[in-house]
Amino acid sequence: MTSQQPLLSVRQLCVDYITESGDVRAVNSVSFDIMPGEVFGLAGESGCGKSTVAFSVARLHKPPAYISGGEILFKGENILHFDDERLRSYRWRQASVVFQSAMNALNPVLRMEEQFCDVLLAHNPGLTRYEAIKRAQELLEIVDIHPSRLKDYPHQFSGGMRQRLVIAIAMALNPELLIMDEPTTALDVVVQREILQKVYALKEKFNFSILFITHDLSLMVEFCDRIGIMYAGELVEVAPSKSILTAPLHPYTRGLGNSFPPLHGPKTVLEGIPGTPLNLLEVPVGCRFxxxxxxxxxxxxxxxxxxxxxxxxxxxxxxxxxxxxxxPDLPIYLDKAAGC
Ligand SMILES: Nc1ncnc2c1ncn2[C@@H]1O[C@H](COP(=O)(O)OP(=O)(O)OP(=O)(O)O)[C@@H](O)[C@H]1O
Ligand SMILES: [Mg+2]
Structure with a gap:
């Protein structure tokens, strides 16, 4: 894995929002890599900048947001320099998105068949309608929905099925990166897990990478290879998932871990993180935490x-x-050295 080139390399990304009180830096110098086939998670309190990063990676950010610094390299190409045509193919063929409001991504007045065909035909000029429907049937099968349901409208599906339909559409053009920002938050926990298990099985089969955002840290640890923890627009820790729970370094990561019930083992008293999130208009000198x-x-x-x-x-x-x-040559007794 280490000898491979990253699929995605976010380098010192800065994103600002233009507001009446001035420009707010919502993402400050964020850098991380995602390797081919890797599931990378972003976690942190509400408002810390996770969606802003996800929108930027999909190049779906719109005013008042603007990218004020850094680069986003996809297989070495800076997506911030893509023209409209290159961007269209990037968005579907290379990076595809599933957001929390995925239910709204489906058009309520079109049968699913039309919605799949729209995507498939728009991006494959040589494809016939017959071939597009065949491909749509295959896509439905991979998310465990019977192909005959292509004739149905979105409201005829349950919430979990609609979410799987959105995932199937996102996968229509075999993207190399799937960006999922709270893809299952509106669903009950059992359905959430089932959907993520399905996505994981698809990832194993097609070897795409995933950028995954959820507030559920246990779910995140279960599904991600590595996790980046954000605080007030900055990455404060990046580590293999297990280390985030079992050996966190940053005091904020420790606090986050303490605010979630353990998956296994005895019940413990949960401690939150004292204080309130930072006001981004009043960033202090030094550490934001x-x-x-x-x-x-x-x-x-x-x-x-x-x-x-x-x-x-x-x-x-x-x-x-x-x-x-x-x-670096000294033996590291981190917990002692840090007094943690
Ligand atoms: N349209 C906007 N105008 C001004 N500020 C914005 C706008 N959208 C987001 N922000 C600010 O940018 C910061 C990051 O927001 P973002 O939505 O990326 O956070 P998040 O980590 O995804 O939060 P959540 O977990 O609630 O989804 C927040 O401080 C938010 O107030
Ligand atoms: Mg968000």
């Missing part, structure tokens, strides 16, 4: 924090780990 951090010290109020690799494959942006970072 300083006002809520139990481990805050003077440097946190003076110096910006940057992501650095602290353990193999695990990066965090936190001054607690500066000793380990600056003297």
């Amino acid at each position: 300083q006002a809520r951090c139990a481990k805050v010290h003077s440097r946190c109020r003076q110096e910006y924090t940057r992501l650095a690799e602290i353990r193999p494959g695990q990066q965090t942006a936190c001054h607690l780990y500066e000793v380990a970072e600056q003297q």
